[in-house]
Amino acid sequence: MSGPDRYQWRRDKDGLGVWEHRGKVAVAGVGHSPVDRRWDGVSMDKTLGAYSILACQKAMDDAGVTPDQIDGVICCDSHIAGGSGGSASQWAPRPYFPPPYDSEWGLTLVNAKWLIEQMHLPNVKFAPTGVPTISEMVGMAAQAVGDGVCSTCLVIYPTGNLEGRYRRGGENADDYARGARQWTAPWGNHGGNDFINIFPHGQYCRKYGGKHDDLAPFVVNQHRNGLLTPWGYNATHNVPQLTVEDYVNSRYILNPLRLWDCDRPVNASAAYLFTTAERARDMRQKPVYVLNHSQHNFRKRSTQEDLDEIEDWTDRAARRMYEGAGLGPAEVDIFNPYDGYAPMAQFFLEGFQWHGVKRGDAFAFYAGDIRVEGPHPFCSSGGNLGNGRTRTAMYTDCIEQLRGTAGARQVKVRAETALGAFTTPSSGGWIMFGKHPS
Amino acid sequence: MPKLIPVPDALSKPFWDAVNQRRLVLQHCAACNRLQYPPQQACQVCNSAASLTWKEVEGRGHIAASIVIEDGRLNRRMPDQPYNLAMVTLDADQRVNFYSNLPGTPPYKVPVGAAVEVMFEEVAPGQLIHEWRVVA
Numbered sequence: 001m002s003g004p005d006r007y008q009w010r011r012d013k014d015g016l017g018v019w020e021h022r023g024k025v026a027v028a029g030v031g032h033s034p035v036d037r038r039w040d041g042v043s044m045d046k047t048l049g050a051y052s053i054l055a056c057q058k059a060m061d062d063a064g065v066t067p068d069q070i071d072g073v074i075c076c077d078s079h080i081a082g083g084s085g086g087s088a089s090q091w092a093p094r095p096y097f098p099p100p101y102d103s104e105w106g107l108t109l110v111n112a113k114w115l116i117e118q119m120h121l122p123n124v125k126f127a128p129t130g131v132p133t134i135s136e137m138v139g140m141a142a143q144a145v146g147d148g149v150c151s152t153c154l155v156i157y158p159t160g161n162l163e164g165r166y167r168r169g170g171e172n173a174d175d176y177a178r179g180a181r182q183w184t185a186p187w188g189n190h191g192g193n194d195f196i197n198i199f200p201h202g203q204y205c206r207k208y209g210g211k212h213d214d215l216a217p218f219v220v221n222q223h224r225n226g227l228l229t230p231w232g233y234n235a236t237h238n239v240p241q242l243t244v245e246d247y248v249n250s251r252y253i254l255n256p257l258r259l260w261d262c263d264r265p266v267n268a269s270a271a272y273l274f275t276t277a278e279r280a281r282d283m284r285q286k287p288v289y290v291l292n293h294s295q296h297n298f299r300k301r302s303t304q305e306d307l308d309e310i311e312d313w314t315d316r317a318a319r320r321m322y323e324g325a326g327l328g329p330a331e332v333d334i335f336n337p338y339d340g341y342a343p344m345a346q347f348f349l350e351g352f353q354w355h356g357v358k359r360g361d362a363f364a365f366y367a368g369d370i371r372v373e374g375p376h377p378f379c380s381s382g383g384n385l386g387n388g389r390t391r392t393a394m395y396t397d398c399i400e401q402l403r404g405t406a407g408a409r410q411v412k413v414r415a416e417t418a419l420g421a422f423t424t425p426s427s428g429g430w431i432m433f434g435k436h437p438s
Numbered sequence: 439m440p441k442l443i444p445v446p447d448a449l450s451k452p453f454w455d456a457v458n459q460r461r462l463v464l465q466h467c468a469a470c471n472r473l474q475y476p477p478q479q480a481c482q483v484c485n486s487a488a489s490l491t492w493k494e495v496e497g498r499g500h501i502a503a504s505i506v507i508e509d510g511r512l513n514r515r516m517p518d519q520p521y522n523l524a525m526v527t528l529d530a531d532q533r534v535n536f537y538s539n540l541p542g543t544p545p546y547k548v549p550v551g552a553a554v555e556v557m558f559e560e561v562a563p564g565q566l567i568h569e570w571r572v573v574a
């Protein structure tokens with residue numbers, strides 16, 4: 001049932017040239033579960049497992065695919081909160097339930113094996129274990145379909161959250177700093193994308209001029225786009241529109257990082273159906289073609305990555321992506337970089353030079369018109385900041401914009417290519433979609 | 439300041455042993471003539487393990503950036519909040535950097551760009567860590 005352990009699917013080197021499967025793989029289905037703040041511990045139709053099954057069913061219905069046609073299942077089988085998740089990430093020691101909820105599987109974790117059993121998928125031949133996060137999963141699926149490892153592949157990204165403070169357990173509750181943490185935790189850095197970016201962000205403000213709160217129009221616009229996303233947390237929970245005043249008066253977490261620079265952990269799942277371009281043409285939706293996928297895992301030189309490194313890494317990630325897609329910055333219509341902590345998007349925006357934005361120009365760009373109906377619809381998804389920490393809004397928006405089904409978020413500018421990511425500057429991946437296969 | 443206590447391993451023991459003697463000793467690659475911190479099994483540039491030796495460096499640096507931790511996640515550091523967390527570059531090689539709480543500098547009063555010097559702080563009996571203070 002498991003896929004080949006040493007399957008080399010990554011495109012994580014410089015100079016790989018145009019992707020060999022460019023335009024030959026497509027996304028044919030998308031499905032989102034409801035997005036809850038937490039699982040309540042009672043509603044068995046709202047568990048992470050139930051939500052993952054629901055997301056898969058929706059993605060299959062969207063494409064018009066039946067369970068017997070699914071031959072690949074790529075499901076992230078680790079918890080989004082990681083080793084310090086604490087009580088928000090693990091059901092035990094609370095007592096388990098009757099099957100299929102007699103372990104963490106289906107409650108706080110989901111894997112391909114559990115899903116295949118619950119969904120009665122009889123023909124799965126590719127179901128890898130130890131699956132990375134969504135940034136790499138979409139690349140893995142695209143490569144696997146392109147290589148013929150499977151032909152109709154579900155990609156599932158469950159993001160769990162239970163009662164309790166997020167990431168307040170495990171190593172964060174320890175008195176000792178072990179392993180790599182001996183170089184960070186004694187001084188207070190518990191790790192995370194917020195720490196990765198907040199120091200280079202400070203260097204950025206110093207180098208180019210600008211202040212932290214210049215992020216306000218970007219964050220406010222992310223919330224606006226989130227409220228235009230029918231499935232997202234904000235839109236389904238009557239979250240009021242964030243204002244600049246709310247933002248600049250919000251409390252600090254890692255000063256100058258504010259509460260509203262952070263995304264809200266949620267309990268949700270999303271699924272995407274990848275297939276060959278040829279099959280996709282016979283399915284229910286207009287195919288959205290994959291033009292390239294690329295990954296990166298850059299090593300920092302010392303304890304804290306600095307602005308020079310982050311600019312170098314994002315430049316390299318951009319070159320890899322553009323080379324493999326055979327496109328340049330001017331040809332990217334929709335741009336959904338990751339925003340899981342606000343003071344990071346500027347590095348991607350400038351590295352990928354979207355709409356001609358160069359190093360140091362991002363804050364001026366944010367101060368302009370970045371609304372979806374305007375000329376520069378940056379992050380039209382609303383990202384994590386606008387929808388909750390699903391890490392999937394970027395992908396769904398890319399697909400919907402190219403299909404022309406983004407509803408109130410549908411951009412007024414051309415929408416023929418779309419670039420999305422869940423990535424930190426150091427590690428993760430990018431994927432380029434096209435309305436046309438070439 | 440109840441800081442987390444570092445747990446030395448085989449690779450880092452020489453570093454922490456030196457810190458416990460109030461000395462700052464970093465890996466140095468003879469082939470590349472580069473300092474390396476934190477310690478690694480091999481030189482990050484040339485991948486040579488044999489070229490790495492331990493070299494004492496002068497504990498002088500500058501503050502490159504700084505934040506104030508107001509709502510962190512480390513249980514042990516909760517009573518310290520709010521506290522400074524600075525990124526300090528080493529003068530001998532600015533590609534090497536360290537974290538510091540900048541003892542003696544009140545939170546929110548960090549002079550970014552200022553010179554700092556290394557000092558040592560006991561976090562558990564017999565276990566010191568390297569810290570940095572602003573040079574007056």
Ligand SMILES: [Zn+2]
Nearest residue numbers: 467470481484
């Ligand atoms: Zn070397």
